[in-house]
Structure formats: C-alpha cells, structure tokens
Amino acid sequence: MRALLLVALLVDVSACNAAEDGPTAPGKPGKLVYDTPDEWTSHETTTRESVTTVWTPPTKNDAKESITVVRARAHLRPTDFNEAFVAQLLVDAQQALPGATLTTRASKITTPDGLEGAQLEVDFTPRDQPKRYHRIHAVLLDGEDLVHVLYTSATASSSREAFTVREQFP
Amino acid sequence: MRIWLLAGLCVAMGIVWAARAHGDVPAEEQLPHEAVESGLEPAPPSAAIPSHVGAAHEPNTPYDPGPESALWRYADLNDDEKALVDRNKNTDGWQGVHDSYGAAVREQAQRAAALAAEHQLGLEDSGTVGVVP
Numbered sequence: 127m128r129a130l131l132l133v134a135l136l137v138d139v140s141a142c143n144a145a146e147d148g149p150t151a152p153g154k155p156g157k158l159v160y161d162t163p164d165e166w167t168s169h170e171t172t173t174r175e176s177v178t179t180v181w182t183p184p185t186k187n188d189a190k191e192s193i194t195v196v197r198a199r200a201h202l203r204p205t206d207f208n209e210a211f212v213a214q215l216l217v218d219a220q221q222a223l224p225g226a227t228l229t230t231r232a233s234k235i236t237t238p239d240g241l242e243g244a245q246l247e248v249d250f251t252p253r254d255q256p257k258r259y260h261r262i263h264a265v266l267l268d269g270e271d272l273v274h275v276l277y278t279s280a281t282a283s284s285s286r287e288a289f290t291v292r293e294q295f296p
Numbered sequence: 297m298r299i300w301l302l303a304g305l306c307v308a309m310g311i312v313w314a315a316r317a318h319g320d321v322p323a324e325e326q327l328p329h330e331a332v333e334s335g336l337e338p339a340p341p342s343a344a345i346p347s348h349v350g351a352a353h354e355p356n357t358p359y360d361p362g363p364e365s366a367l368w369r370y371a372d373l374n375d376d377e378k379a380l381v382d383r384n385k386n387t388d389g390w391q392g393v394h395d396s397y398g399a400a401v402r403e404q405a406q407r408a409a410a411l412a413a414e415h416q417l418g419l420e421d422s423g424t425v426g427v428v429p
Binding site: 173175178180193194196200201215216218219220224250252255261265271272276279280 | 418423
C-alpha cells in the first residue's frame with residue numbers, strides 16, 4: 127500500500143512540474159520531486175540524462191521489494207514520442223532482462239492528470255540471483271522526458287497493488 | 297670573373313629553353329606516339345561495357361549475383377558436386393553447427409534490439425536496477 131502512495135504522488139507532482147515549468151532543458155532531465163513512503167529509504171543516482179531513485183524498506187524486506195523511479199531523456203524522434211510507440215519499445219526492452227517472460231501484455235495507462243503511458247509485467251532472473259523476480263514496469267510521457275516506475279520484488283503476490291494508480295486515485 | 301658569370305648565365309638560359317621546348321609539345325601530338333609504344337589496345341566503346349562495371353556498390357548489401365536462372369544452389373548439386381564444394385570433408389554434423397550459429401545470431405540480434413529499445417527509453421542496465429539481492 128505504501129508503494130501505491132509513492133506512485134500516485136509521483137505522477138501528480140510530475141504533471142504539476144510539466145505544467146508550471148514547461149519542457150526541461152536538453153540533457154538536463156527535470157528534478158524529480160515527490161513525497162516518500164513512510165520508513166522507506168532511498169538511494170539516488172544522477173547522470174547527464176537521467177535521475178534514478180531506488181526506494182527500499184529499511185528492514186525486514188523478505189519480499190525483496192523496491193520501487194525505482196527513473197526520469198530520463200528519451201532518445202526518440204518527435205514523431206515517435208507517443209504512447210503506442212513507447213509501449214512497443216517497452217515490450218522490446220524487456221528482452222534485455224535475463225530469462226525474461228512477459229506475464230502481461232503492454233497496456234495503456236492514463237493518470238488522473240492526463241499523462242499517458244504504458245505498463246506491463248515481467249518475470250526475470252537477475253544476474254547472480256538464483257530466484258525469479260517479478261517486475262511491474264510503467265512508463266509515462268512527460269514533456270520531453272519519460273518517467274519510469276518499476277516495482278521489483280521476489281514475489282509476485284504483493285506487487286499488483288502498486289500500479290493501480292488510475293483506479294485508486296481518480 | 298666576368299667570363300664565369302657569362303658562362304653561368306648561358307647555362308641557365310639553356311636549361312630554361314630546354315624545359316620550355318619539352319613542355320610546348322601539344323598533347324595531341326604526344327598521345328598517339330605513346331599509345332603505339334605501349335602496345336595496348338584502344339579502349340572499347342562505352343556501349344560495350346556492362347552497366348554494373350565500375351558502378352559503386354552500396355556498403356553492407358549483398359552483391360547482385362544475377363538472375364535467378366543463373367544461380368547454382370547447393371541443394372541442386374549431385375553428391376559428387378557437393379563433395380567437391382565441401383572439399384571432400386566429412387560434413388556429418390555440420391547442420392547442427394550451422395543451426396547453432398544461426399540461433400546465436402538471432403539471439404544476439406534480439407538482444408541488440410532490446411538494448412536499443414532500452415536506450416531509446418532512457419534506461420540503462422534495467423536488469424540490475426531495483427533488484428534487492
């Protein structure tokens with residue numbers, strides 16, 4: 127449920143930034159601002175074209191849960207910057223995961239603030255890990271950037287709540 | 297001293313005159329003489345040269361082997377001809393090797409496409425990000 131809260135706030139603030147600040151400067155993805163889930167800790171990595179924040183519970187993470195938020199500059203032609211093309215790229219990109227098996231097809235999502243994107247679920251076996259992991263990957267188009275939200279866990283049971291943003295926050 | 301100076305001037309004028317005299321020969325007078333000396337046949341008329349000769353080939357594309365009827369396919373050869381093509385080597389098991397290489401190439405192509413898609417989406421090494429060991 128905490129995961130659900132994080133994703134919802136991310137989408138809302140992202141939409142506000144896009145409306146107030148306009149497109150971000152080339153090569154400088156906008157700063158991602160959002161509220162944090164209670165007790166979860168984060169680790170942020172910044173590169174020239176992306177800001178990645180990984181949230182994990184501080185203790186007792188038996189499910190090996192994490193939420194990763196990436197705001198990145200897309201390398202797309204303007205004509206390809208649409209929900210349908212990004213959804214196809216999202217499917218193609220999953221093949222880079224070791225032993226990837228898509229468990230759902232890519233579906234279109236729309237946030238309450240009108241941001242469009244795509245979402246899918248995939249099972250994979252990370253390198254040097256004996257267990258299968260489950261991931262829900264959503265990507266939203268925001269200005270000239272893409273916002274990725276990845277929920278990754280070693281169990282698939284608790285993950286589905288995290289990406290029901292559109293139903294939970296109308 | 298003056299004699300040496302005049303002699304040097306004469307030599308210089310001689311060199312200049314010799315150089316100009318050689319360069320003044322018209323081209324039309326030189327070419328036939330050289331062609332006869334080389335013994336080469338004259339170039340054929342341009343209409344006799346096939347169109348593909350000298351044409352620039354697009355890189356990373358196969359050469360045009362000609363019409364389908366002109367092709368010799370391995371499957372159409374008899375056993376002796378196949379043995380000749382295979383240089384009389386034992387080809388048992390070759391198909392498995394070819395299939396393995398084919399599968400590896402397809403796998404690498406798929407991975408390359410996946411990495412390209414990752415790059416277009418602004419992601420990098422998504423297989424490790426967010427994975428709690």
